[in-house]
Amino acid sequence: GAGVSQSPRYKVAKRGQDVALRCDPISGHVSLFWYQQALGQGPEFLTYFQNEAQLDKSGLPSDRFFAERPEGSVSTLKIQRTQQEDSAVYLCASSLTSRVGGRAKNIQYFGAGTRLSVL
Amino acid sequence: GESVGLHLPTLSVQEGDNSIINCAYSNSASDYFIWYKQESGKGPQFIIDIRSNMDKRQGQRVTVLLNKTVKHLSLQIAATQPGDSAVYFCADWGGADGLTFGKGTHLIIQP
Numbered sequence: 001g002a003g004v005s006q007s008p009r010y011k012v013a014k015r016g017q018d019v020a021l022r023c024d025p026i027s028g029h030v031s032l033f034w035y036q037q038a039l040g041q042g043p044e045f046l047t048y049f050q051n052e053a054q055l056d057k058s059g060l061p062s063d064r065f066f067a068e069r070p071e072g073s074v075s076t077l078k079i080q081r082t083q084q085e086d087s088a089v090y091l092c093a094s095s096l097t098s099r100v101g102g103r104a105k106n107i108q109y110f111g112a113g114t115r116l117s118v119l
Numbered sequence: 120g121e122s123v124g125l126h127l128p129t130l131s132v133q134e135g136d137n138s139i140i141n142c143a144y145s146n147s148a149s150d151y152f153i154w155y156k157q158e159s160g161k162g163p164q165f166i167i168d169i170r171s172n173m174d175k176r177q178g179q180r181v182t183v184l185l186n187k188t189v190k191h192l193s194l195q196i197a198a199t200q201p202g203d204s205a206v207y208f209c210a211d212w213g214g215a216d217g218l219t220f221g222k223g224t225h226l227i228i229q230p
Contacts, residue, residue, distance in 0.1 A: 045217025056216040110162030
């Protein structure tokens with residue numbers, strides 16, 4: 001079956017522009033995660049959705065970052081007034097079930113990511 | 120702060136040999152660990168996971184060992200193949216909803 005799909009694969013933005021990154025999770029997956037991966041580093045958690053509810057946004061670096069999943073399926077990560085330090089790969093992951101024992105502890109399946117370059 | 124990290128940034132092995140990738144964690148509350156493989160231009164790919172009530176778990180050509188006493192995790196890959204070349208990350212669930220990843224080990228296969 002289809003995996004997690006992200007678009008676009010590459011995005012070049014001028015500093016100050018707004019960008020929107022899309023994630024199509026695996027069909028039926030309840031949980032959806034966004035991560036930011038800087039060059040040569042491991043992914044860092046940004047935010048978590050259970051269906052349409054954003055249950056954790058503790059990793060979003062500033063109020064310029066906004067994520068939504070209005071119908072509990074496709075999600076969009078929006079970055080307003082992009083800065084050069086926003087340049088990174090943005091990864092989306094989904095998992096089948098929701099929180100167990102208070103935490104979303106299940107295998108996460110990742111998309112290929114969107115590489116954002118801010119000039 | 121507490122974090123998950125790896126001992127070596129690069130590991131070079133001969134094709135056919137076994138590879139061992141190590142990981143140290145500091146969060147004593149961590150109770151679930153995952154190893155991911157990431158090839159260039161791709162997202163992390165799940166390899167194997169282990170919960171803290173286990174010491175060892177085996178998959179196809181891979182074994183994960185967990186030593187809770189010294190907070191150490193390792194990934195063993197048997198009979199390493201060229202297709203195993205990638206960056207390997209350990210990650211843990213340390214209290215938040217998202218995974219905490221280490222910086223990764225780049226595994227290089229020598230012919």
